[in-house]
Amino acid sequence: MLKSKKLLLFLSVSCLLEADNASSLLFNGNCLTCHHETKTVSAPSMVELRSRYLSVFSKKEDFVNYMSAWVEHPNAKTSIMQDAIKKHALMPDLGFDKEVLRDISTYIYETDFKKRGGLY
Numbered sequence: 001m002l003k004s005k006k007l008l009l010f011l012s013v014s015c016l017l018e019a020d021n022a023s024s025l026l027f028n029g030n031c032l033t034c035h036h037e038t039k040t041v042s043a044p045s046m047v048e049l050r051s052r053y054l055s056v057f058s059k060k061e062d063f064v065n066y067m068s069a070w071v072e073h074p075n076a077k078t079s080i081m082q083d084a085i086k087k088h089a090l091m092p093d094l095g096f097d098k099e100v101l102r103d104i105s106t107y108i109y110e111t112d113f114k115k116r117g118g119l120y
């Protein structure tokens with residue numbers, strides 16, 4: 001009895017980890033080509049982007065709703081980073097799926113890119 005409970009706990013923990021890894025892969029595959037983690041090259045870095053969004057949307061729900069809707073159809077009028085548009089031009093509409101963008105935005109909200117120690 002005790003053993004099966006432990007197994008269940010283990011299974012749910014590994015599911016959580018997998019969900020997190022999936023969002024991380026989606027993010028890495030779709031966004032990192034332009035948005036490096038700490039360096040601003042052809043687009044604002046993730047550190048900059050995340051802190052700008054956090055300063056406007058401190059609640060996770062607002063952050064995720066706004067970011068996923070914006071990235072689905074980038075629009076200069078609703079951008080909160082007008083200076084970035086002037087510098088790099090508007091982000092292209094890349095036809096991402098809304099649900100995928102919600103996962104990616106949640107991942108961005110939860111990730112401290114300064115501490116991630118990635119390759120970029």
Ligand code: HEC
Nearest residue numbers: 030031034042043067071079080081084085088089090091
């Ligand atoms: C082809 C290059 C490219 C890719 C790929 C890309 N971006 Fe961008 N993105 C940009 C550029 C350039 C800007 C800066 C100009 C702007 O804000 O439109 C930007 C700006 C943004 C902004 C700021 C929005 C604002 O308020 O102005 C967000 C959020 C964002 N990107 C999220 C993402 C996410 C999430 C992904 C992956 C799903 C992604 N981007 C993939 C080029 C890209």
